Amino acid sequence: MSTKVKIENVVKIFGDEPDGEALTLLRAGYSKDVIRESTGHVVGVSNANIDISEGEIFVVMGLSGSGKSTLIRCVNRLHEPTAGRIFVDDTEVTALEPKELQAFRRDSTGMVFQHFALFPHQDVRSNVAFGLKVKGIDVAGRNAAAERALSLVGLSGYESSYPRQLSGGMQQRVGLARALATDPDILLMDEAFSALDPLIRRQMQDELMAIQDQLHKTILFITHDLNEALRVGSRVCIMKDGAIHQIGTPQDILMRPETDYVAEFVQDVDQGRVLAVETVREDAAAVAEDAAVADVLSAIDRLGVDAAHVVDTDGRPLGVVTRESAEQAQSGGTRELRGLVQTVPTITNDTILAKIYQLFGSGLPIAVIDGDGRLTGSVRPLEVLAELGRVESISEELERAKTQGAQK
Ligand SMILES: Nc1ncnc2c1ncn2[C@@H]1O[C@H](COP(=O)(O)OP(=O)(O)OP(=O)(O)O)[C@@H](O)[C@H]1O
């Protein structure tokens, strides 16, 4: 995938002389706190390097004050970076003259904020068409684009309503429609959903992902909510005190946290809501329905599992035979599988783990199937539960290591 936005060694320091002593201290490795105490300057972003791919939802996550808004605002230079460069495609944004910068903001980016910033005295249509008016597009063109954008966010029919007549969630949709109406390549979303009720917020996340599947924008999405980050992000960047701790896929972040800060963070996540079956799927020991008991046992041994999946001639799962029942059958002199096959549920690769917990009751492996219903793998309940406990134990280990280090 090609890089759409390149953030290169970007620093943002707030204060009277940002590129003076404060920058020197930052380069020398001093912390945000030390720099503030000794120079009175605040480090917003300390040295960011990020490549955002075309078409991804890149999420920046961190607690309040970690530098998320500062970073996103550097991308369209609402904040002027103190050092470093930013590219969008081949354009060096950090080198644009004021007029070019204005055109870049207008044509290439759309911004959505936490607070809807709608014009109260204009109806929904005019609110959404605002950016197009600035672009000099005629009324008919504006209205058509506004209506298209409103239908994308599920608000067709509300064109003539006023913001105050809409719920918070609907107002935020109007904000999103406004950003989409000019058809920008890049969407900059700063805590766009943070003011919404949890339920509405989830709906908006789903809608954003659905819109993204359709439009393939490049989205820089800021949130302080890790669950949201892991849910919507193609990749997630974790920030603290202006510095980037880790950039990775949601699974990387959850399963391979690179710093103790990240590990601590992910402890609180309900991983089952984030991880999909593919992360815990294993190769299945598969046998044909006319196989013999001995075949089952050798397939089971080969993969070191406790049960084999039986498939029909098209490769579709019929059920499982456990090692135990196969061994019993064998010692009883039975060769055929008939009577040993127990049916098990089927799931697909993209099912999230939270949805399959209720299938764990029997303890039997669950069949993973592809779009054609053919067996592609197996999920073992115990392994899944172990995997879910893993991140917690990583951060416990780090915690232990830290206290031991402190005692030395
Ligand atoms: N205009 C400004 N002048 C001085 N300091 C600023 C300015 N804007 C941000 N900062 C400082 O930069 C740091 C990062 O702030 P920023 O707003 O980027 O955080 P954030 O991660 O977006 O937090 P939040 O989740 O609260 O929105 C903070 O220490 C903040 O005090």
Ligand SMILES: [Mg+2]
């Ligand atoms: Mg912010």
